[in-house]
Every structure is written in structure tokens, then in C-alpha cells.
Amino acid sequence: xxxxxxxxxxxxxxxxxxxxxxxxxxxxxxxxxxxxxxxxxxxxxxxxxxxxxxxxxxxxxxxxxxxxxxxxxxxxxxxxxxxxxxxxxxxxxxxxxxxxxxxxxxxxxxxxxxxxxxxxxxxxxxxxxxxxxxxxxxxxxxxxxxxxxxxxxxxxxxxxxxxxxxxxxxxxxxxxxxxxxxxxxxxxxxxxxxxxxxxxxxxxxxxxxxxxxxxxxxxxxxxxxxxxxxxxxxxxxxxxxxxxxxxxxxxxxxxxxxxxxxxxxxxxxxxxxxxxxxxxxxxxxxxxxxxxxxxxxxxxxxxxxxxxxxxxxxxxxxxxxxxxxxxxxxxxxxxxxxxxxxxxxxxxxxxxxxxxxxxxxxxxxxxxxxxxxxxxxxxxxxxxxxxxxxxxxxxxxxxxxxxxxxxxxxxxxxxxxxxxxxxxxxxxxxxxxxxxxxxxxxxx
Ligand code: PMP
Numbered sequence: 001x002x003x004x005x006x007x008x009x010x011x012x013x014x015x016x017x018x019x020x021x022x023x024x025x026x027x028x029x030x031x032x033x034x035x036x037x038x039x040x041x042x043x044x045x046x047x048x049x050x051x052x053x054x055x056x057x058x059x060x061x062x063x064x065x066x067x068x069x070x071x072x073x074x075x076x077x078x079x080x081x082x083x084x085x086x087x088x089x090x091x092x093x094x095x096x097x098x099x100x101x102x103x104x105x106x107x108x109x110x111x112x113x114x115x116x117x118x119x120x121x122x123x124x125x126x127x128x129x130x131x132x133x134x135x136x137x138x139x140x141x142x143x144x145x146x147x148x149x150x151x152x153x154x155x156x157x158x159x160x161x162x163x164x165x166x167x168x169x170x171x172x173x174x175x176x177x178x179x180x181x182x183x184x185x186x187x188x189x190x191x192x193x194x195x196x197x198x199x200x201x202x203x204x205x206x207x208x209x210x211x212x213x214x215x216x217x218x219x220x221x222x223x224x225x226x227x228x229x230x231x232x233x234x235x236x237x238x239x240x241x242x243x244x245x246x247x248x249x250x251x252x253x254x255x256x257x258x259x260x261x262x263x264x265x266x267x268x269x270x271x272x273x274x275x276x277x278x279x280x281x282x283x284x285x286x287x288x289x290x291x292x293x294x295x296x297x298x299x300x301x302x303x304x305x306x307x308x309x310x311x312x313x314x315x316x317x318x319x320x321x322x323x324x325x326x327x328x329x330x331x332x333x334x335x336x337x338x339x340x341x342x343x344x345x346x347x348x349x350x351x352x353x354x355x356x357x358x359x360x361x362x363x364x365x366x367x368x369x370x371x372x373x374x375x376x377x378x379x380x381x382x383x384x385x386x387x388x389x390x391x392x393x394x395x396x397x398x399x400x401x402x403x404x405x406x407x408x409x410x411x412x413x414x415x416x417x418x419x420x421x422x423x424x425x426x427x428x429x430x431x432x433x434x435x436x437x438x439x440x441x442x443x444x
Contacts, residue, residue: 018045021412021419023392031387034423035394036412039208039241039357042268043317044412050273050313057309066303073305077312081280084250084315086259091286093279093295094303098240098266099133101277102202105264106137107297108281108289109200109234115288118232121199125189125233128160129210129400132202132238141202144210146401159193161185163207166217167350168369168399179219187227200234200262205252206354208241212398212406213352213359221256234261234285240277241357244268245318245413248328248355255354261285271314274307323413324355330415331355337424338409345431347372347438356413361398361406364442371404376441379405382434391426 013025021044023031036042043050057073064071074094082090093108095101106124113121126132128143140155142148143163148155164182166173171181190198203224207214228235237260242252246268249255253263263280270276289295301307318324335351335358342348342360349363362378364370372378379395382405386393398404409427411419 020044020046021415029390031390031392032411032419032422032426033392034386034409034411034426035392036268036410037272038267038394039246039408039410040267040270041272042244042246042413043271043314043321043323044414045272047271047273047313047317049317050271050310053313054273054306054310057306060305062306063301063304065300066298071303071305071308073308073312074303077278077308077315080312080315081265081278085263085280086251086254088283089260089263089280090283091281093281094308095266095277095279095299096275096301096307097277098264099135099138100299100302101240101264101266101279102133102138102141102238103135104279104297105236105262105281106141106200106202108279108285108295109236109262111289111292111295111297112234112285113199115292120196121232123159123193123198124236125159125161125186125193125198125201127163127203129163129207129398130160130204131208131210132204133240142210144401146397159189159198161189163211163214164217164220165211165214167352171217173215173217175217176219179217179221180223182217183220183223183227186224187231190227190231190233195231195233198231198233200236201228202236202238204238204240204242205255205258206242206247206357208357209394209396209408210398210401212361212396212408213354213357213410215352215354216256221253221258225258228261236260236262236264239263240266241268244271244314245324245327246355246357246410248331249324250318252354252357269311269314270307271310273310273314275301276307276311278311318413321414326415327355327413330413330417330420331358333417333420334358334409334411334423337420338427341424341427341431344428345435347431347435353409356415357408357410359406359408361404363404371399372438373442374403376438378434378438379407381437382407382430385430385433386426389426389429391423391430393427 078092266277
């Protein structure tokens with residue numbers, strides 16, 4: 001096979017078609033897309049309104065280079081997004097993916113610092129574990145050893161603070177003292193680095209691929225905001241996974257009083273119809289940059305009218321069909337059902353999530369929180385078992401990527417109660433088989 005894309009995981013069936021929450025391979029086998037691809041297809045597959053909007057745009061134009069033309073599609077999407085953002089976040093810069101969005105946000109922050117006589121600021125603090133993308137700039141912010149270690153000599157070492165994993169540290173996530181405990185690590189890091197050198201803090205409001213739907217403890221987000229304001233550090237909300245309704249509100253950060261200075265979005269914005277991402281920045285950051293000649297940055301395909309027309313139709317579909325509310329409602333049902341599975345299957349050590357960004361984590365022992373031995377490759381084996389039963393889910397190692405296993409269950413936001421039943425049945429049957437296999441191997 002010459003296509004290097006597909007070589008890592010071994011062969012998978014060939015995709016034939018996809019509709020709503022279902023996908024079919026060439027042999028006619030049906031799969032329920034329980035992870036929306038990689039938390040991408042928020043409005044489900046082959047939505048007719050989005051396809052119509054794309055067709056209409058294709059008949060007009062598919063590309064207009066941004067230095068030659070403005071396009072109605074990109075302007076309309078920019079205005080739509082600005083209207084959905086908090087405060088004065090009304091300047092939108094388009095890109096084609098999440099890593100590009102993160103890179104762009106950090107470069108925008110740096111240019112703002114230069115344009116506002118804060119040129120000593122360049123460090124971007126992030127959390128570990130975290131995932132912010134795979135290009136070298138975004139990877140430098142990522143806290144996930146297997147992905148970062150091979151490239152360490154090629155990257156700028158950026159400061160990290162621990163992600164607030166109260167469940168592992170034995171702390172009560174409902175107690176605001178817990179949120180403050182973790183947030184104060186940001187202040188300590190800013191002071192240790194020298195506040196005049198710190199440009200920004202980047203955070204996933206609900207953790208994604210690296211931490212598995214990690215919901216911040218009470219008090220955390222508000223305190224993070226306060227600390228950033230106190231030290232003039234920009235708060236960048238990485239909403240690549242949480243944005244576009246995934247957690248039950250348009251932005252994940254809408255759940256807290258923690259207004260970002262910059263938001264980055266991607267996955268659910270293009271929703272699998274087109275590669276699309278956006279950086280949405282506070283007006284006050286962009287004005288000085290424009291006064292000095294503009295943002296010295298841009299990607300060739302960025303803001304192309306076809307991607308923007310698809311994105312606009314996606315956001316309209318989210319709104320018209322009340323999908324944020326559906327995600328909140330169905331998310332509660334899903335979380336309750338996952339907790340039910342935890343009562344039945346002792347290998348599940350934790351269940352967590354917000355909206356339809358939910359996960360469970362395997363543990364060898366719930367009391368000590370000991371992970372399953374890494375050699376068992378538990379998360380991949382579980383994904384394969386579910387896949388054989390026609391259920392697609394998403395998994396990663398959870399503790400800095402070296403051990404621990406979490407499974408993300410994140411169906412499209414159009415799911416109904418019957419789909420949730422089907423997901424739970426698929427997980428339950430897979431867990432029965434998984435538990436037998438793992439227990440016999442642990443004894444061996
Ligand atoms: N940030 C977050 C929070 C993500 O989840 C991802 C993708 N998993 C990215 C950035 C990078 O996005 P992309 O893969 O589109 O480059």
C-alpha cells in the first residue's frame with residue numbers, strides 16, 4: 001500500500017458511505033459512529049442542508065485567494081462566529097485545521113505583545129497532559145510524551161503546569177478549594193518564569209484526547225482567568241474539540257465565568273464537511289496589530305469560500321436544530337448510563353465528561369487508581385472489540401501518554417435515546433469480553 005496515512009493501525013475496512021450517526025464499509029457492514037470520527041462530525045454525516053450549501057458555493061467559486069478577494073462566504077461565517085462569542089471577541093482569522101489554529105493564535109498573541117510594547121513576552125504556558133496539535137509550534141504546547149519526545153530537540157521548551165486531575169490526586173472536584181489549588185499552580189509558574197516573559201496560557205476547557213474528557217474542578221476556570229488578568233497574560237481557549245456545541249453550549253468555556261482573550265476552533269466547525277478552523281480574537285488585540293501593518297502570517301487555503309460556506313451551514317444547522325441543547329440533554333443520559341456500566345464492570349475506574357464529550361478510564365484497581373499494565377495495550381484492544389461489533393469509539397493512553405487507558409464516547413450531537421441505547425449495548429458487550437480477556441491475562 002503506498003498511502004502512508006493508513007499504515008500505523010493496520011488495515012481498516014474501506015468506507016463506502018455515511019449518513020447521520022451511521023457509517024457503512026464496502027462489505028455493507030454498518031457502524032455507529034460513537035466518536036464522531038475524532039470528535040469532528042458534530043451534526044452527523046451527509047447533512048442535506050450542508051451539502052446543498054456546499055453545492056451552491058461550488059457552482060459560484062471554490063477558491064479566491066485572500067489577498068485578491070474578499071468572499072461573501074468567509075465574511076458571513078466570520079460575522080456569525082463573532083455573534084456567538086463572548087465580549088469583544090469579534091475578529092476572526094480562518095485556517096484549515098486545529099494545529100494551524102493553535103499556531104496562529106500563539107503568533108497573533110506574540111504580535112499583539114510586540115505591537116503593544118510588551119516585546120519581552122513570548123512564553124506560552126500549557127498543561128500536561130494536554131493536546132494542542134502536531135505541528136512543531138503547537139506540539140511544543142502539547143503535554144504528551146510519546147508525541148513530543150522524538151521532536152524535543154527541534155522545539156522550544158515551553159513551561160507546563162499539571163492538568164487538574166482531581167480524581168487521580170484523591171481531591172474533591174466539587175470543592176472550589178480543589179480548583180484553586182490547581183489554578184494557583186499557574187500563578188506559581190508565571191512567577192517562576194518571570195511575569196514579563198509570559199505571553200499566554202493555553203487551555204482546553206474540557207480536556208480532550210490526552211486527558212479524556214477531563215472536566216475542571218469547581219473554581220478552576222474562574223481563578224485561571226483572574227490570574228491571567230493579574231499578570232497581563234493572555235488566556236487562549238483551545239476549543240478545537242469542545243467548540244461547536246460538543247459540551248452542550250456553543251463553546252466549552254461558556255459553562256464558566258472565564259472569558260478568553262482568544263478562542264481557537266476547528267473540528268466541529270467544519271464538522272467533517274471541509275477542513276476548517278478559526279482563531280477568534282478580542283478586538284483590543286487586533287487593533288494594534290493592524291495599526292502596524294497586519295498579521296504577518298497566513299495559510300494559502302485559509303478562508304476559502306467552500307470551507308466557509310460549509311462552516312456557515314454547519315453552525316446554522318447546530319442552531320436551527322437545537323443541537324447544543326440536545327448535546328446537554330443526551331450527554332446527561334449518556335453519562336448516567338456510563339456510570340451504570342461502571343457499577344457492572346470493575347475495570348472501569350472513572351467516568352467523566354460534559355455534554356457529549358464523555359469518557360471512561362480503565363484501572364486495575366479503583367482504590368489505588370493503578371492503571372492496567374501498559375503491555376496489555378488495553379485501550380486499543382477495547383476499541384478493536386467494539387469496532388468488530390460495529391461501534392466506533394476513540395481511545396488514548398491517559399497519563400502523559402505512557403500508561404493508563406481512556407475511552408472517549410462522543411457521538412454526533414444529533415443522537416437520540418435509541419442511539420444511546422445502542423452505544424451502551426455495544427460497550428457492555430465489548431466490556432464483557434474485554435474483562436474476561438484482561439482478567440485471564442492478568443492471572444497468567
Ligand atoms: N487542539 C485540540 C484540543 C485538539 O483536540 C486537536 C486535535 N485532536 C488539535 C488541537 C489539533 O487539531 P488538528 O488535528 O486538526 O490539527
